[in-house]
Amino acid sequence: MTNATPSTIYGPVKSWRLGLSLGVDLLCVDSICSFECVYCQLGKINRVTTTRARFVSTAKVLEDLQKTDWQAADVITFSGSGEPTLAANLGEVVEEIKKLTRKPIVVLTNSALLHRNEVRREISQADKIFCKLDAWSDSALRRVDRPHESLSLSSIISGISELRREFKGFLAIQTMILKTPADAELEKLAKILQTTQPDEVQLNLPTRPVPHEYFLESRGNHVEFQNGFAQIRTITKDDLENVRRKLSELTKLPIITR
Numbered sequence: 001m002t003n004a005t006p007s008t009i010y011g012p013v014k015s016w017r018l019g020l021s022l023g024v025d026l027l028c029v030d031s032i033c034s035f036e037c038v039y040c041q042l043g044k045i046n047r048v049t050t051t052r053a054r055f056v057s058t059a060k061v062l063e064d065l066q067k068t069d070w071q072a073a074d075v076i077t078f079s080g081s082g083e084p085t086l087a088a089n090l091g092e093v094v095e096e097i098k099k100l101t102r103k104p105i106v107v108l109t110n111s112a113l114l115h116r117n118e119v120r121r122e123i124s125q126a127d128k129i130f131c132k133l134d135a136w137s138d139s140a141l142r143r144v145d146r147p148h149e150s151l152s153l154s155s156i157i158s159g160i161s162e163l164r165r166e167f168k169g170f171l172a173i174q175t176m177i178l179k180t181p182a183d184a185e186l187e188k189l190a191k192i193l194q195t196t197q198p199d200e201v202q203l204n205l206p207t208r209p210v211p212h213e214y215f216l217e218s219r220g221n222h223v224e225f226q227n228g229f230a231q232i233r234t235i236t237k238d239d240l241e242n243v244r245r246k247l248s249e250l251t252k253l254p255i256i257t258r
């Protein structure tokens with residue numbers, strides 16, 4: 001690894017859900033994901049792939065971590081410059097950081113690779129897993145998340161369901177709401193949520209700026225709007241609350257909004 005490789009550790013960022021969260025980025029050589037979500041705060045995904053690889057070494061992550069004040073963090077969160085499960089050393093790094101810090105570990109995933117046994121095995125070492133699920137149909141998936149062509153909604157749902165059966169920790173589903181779903185769409189989403197049985201569903205609005213190009217700082221929570229950044233059009237908080245109430249009635253699951 002060259003000295004030019006940026007730190008794999010970033011933040012800490014203040015998270016409304018997690019407290020002071022120190023970020024781990026196993027992808028920071030570029031923006032790398034199996035999705036290209038229209039609202040992605042990274043701006044542009046330069047490598048769209050479903051192939052796992054070691055982008056940074058485990059030794060470098062541990063070395064970077066030792067240079068930070070990790071003791072002050074409430075949790076350690078794997079997210080960063082794309083989809084953490086694409087890092088072939090995810091399980092290894094989670095294990096090492098847990099051993100070293102004894103802090104709760106959170107992984108944010110887009111759920112695309114959860115149908116693979118080895119990915120579920122690795123991610124299950126975390127304490128909390130937040131699974132993205134933005135769509136109730138393949139067309140909604142293609143419109144909002146713009147996944148790699150090999151991915152389908154059914155494989156994503158079965159991956160989350162399988163993880164739910166195996167994983168004993170806290171599993172939340174995060175759903176980004178861009179517009180108010182029609183009643184038929186809400187019913188489809190409710191059925192999917194009931195199939196996957198998360199501990200919690202978090203409905204979010206895309207409030208973060210979307211840069212045109214990827215730049216490293218966009219992996220944190222503190223990027224301000226600048227010239228040329230896009231603001232995604234979305235619904236009001238009152239409309240979101242209506243969606244939450246309806247979904248809650250349909251699913252009987254704990255559903256929160258920000």
Ligand code: SF4
Nearest residue numbers: 033035037040082110
């Ligand atoms: S899954 Fe996350 S990192 Fe990937 S494109 Fe969507 S928002 Fe960006």
